[in-house]
Amino acid sequence: MFGAYPYLLVLVSGLIIGSFLSSITYRIPLGKSIKKGRSFCPECKKAIAWNDNIPLLSYILLKGKCRSCRKKISLRYPLIEISTAILFFLIYYFYSFNCSASLDEASLQDICFWKLHLGSIAPPFLFLAISLLITIFVTDFEHQVIPDKVVFFLFSIFLAVNLLSPADNFYKNLFVSLATAFVFLILNLITKGKGMGLGDSKLVLSGGVSLGWPGTLVWIFLSFWIGAALGVSLLLTGKAKLGKPIAFGPFLVIGFFLTLFWGDYLKNLLFPFLQ
Numbered sequence: 001m002f003g004a005y006p007y008l009l010v011l012v013s014g015l016i017i018g019s020f021l022s023s024i025t026y027r028i029p030l031g032k033s034i035k036k037g038r039s040f041c042p043e044c045k046k047a048i049a050w051n052d053n054i055p056l057l058s059y060i061l062l063k064g065k066c067r068s069c070r071k072k073i074s075l076r077y078p079l080i081e082i083s084t085a086i087l088f089f090l091i092y093y094f095y096s097f098n099c100s101a102s103l104d105e106a107s108l109q110d111i112c113f114w115k116l117h118l119g120s121i122a123p124p125f126l127f128l129a130i131s132l133l134i135t136i137f138v139t140d141f142e143h144q145v146i147p148d149k150v151v152f153f154l155f156s157i158f159l160a161v162n163l164l165s166p167a168d169n170f171y172k173n174l175f176v177s178l179a180t181a182f183v184f185l186i187l188n189l190i191t192k193g194k195g196m197g198l199g200d201s202k203l204v205l206s207g208g209v210s211l212g213w214p215g216t217l218v219w220i221f222l223s224f225w226i227g228a229a230l231g232v233s234l235l236l237t238g239k240a241k242l243g244k245p246i247a248f249g250p251f252l253v254i255g256f257f258l259t260l261f262w263g264d265y266l267k268n269l270l271f272p273f274l275q
């Protein structure tokens with residue numbers, strides 16, 4: 001009975017934070033303030049009453065339509081809410097596992113690493129990081145924009161935790177971060193910004209200080225692989241055209257989640273020779 005209670009709390013928190021994220025990812029690219037102003041219907045501009053603004057539940061009760069103008073509410077809202085809830089759930093699920101490695105043995109900075117590192121504040125810390133990554137996913141997917149404030153906030157919280165870490169790998173992790181960003185910057189220059197945006201270079205800066213080494217390698221490898229697989233299937237089905245850029249940020253975010261949750265397994269699968 002009590003075993004399921006924290007999971008329920010985590011799921012509900014995920015839906016509420018997801019609702020907030022769906023609102024700020026709508027506002028940030030339009031240059032609107034994220035603090036003031038109530039939510040309103042983008043069609044009829046009518047303010048949304050609090051009881052019509054309950055994450056997921058209101059969408060289901062209103063059958064996906066605005067109460068005043070009956071226009072369809074975008075699927076992005078329930079999708080962002082559900083995705084956030086699922087990711088929060090996964091973090092808590094992996095956090096509840098026992099960690100076998102010690103802090104110095106951990107080569108990959110997965111959830112186990114953060115648990116050994118931060119103890120009971122690991123879940124809220126990871127919820128914050130995941131929320132910033134979801135924000136980046138949505139703004140890059142919808143507007144091909146990775147907001148500077150969000151991407152540097154993500155880097156600085158990971159950097160700060162690394163700096164305070166009792167484990168002796170701060171300079172190594174920082175080096176991995178800077179080297180990865182440098183490689184992406186070169187890619188950006190070679191492709192003249194068509195293949196890789198500057199935002200992607202800023203995003204991978206978070207790699208070394210969050211996933212460590214070889215976690216960063218697993219992350220980047222997976223992201224390219226997922227991006228290529230999806231790109232080819234979109235081309236084959238005629239849903240994308242050659243030469244038309246697809247934002248890379250969303251693939252980096254998906255790759256990051258996979259590495260955070262299943263990094264150890266993926267590392268042994270992809271790079272069995274790496275320690």
Ligand SMILES: [Zn+2]
Nearest residue numbers: 041044066069
């Ligand atoms: Zn409306």
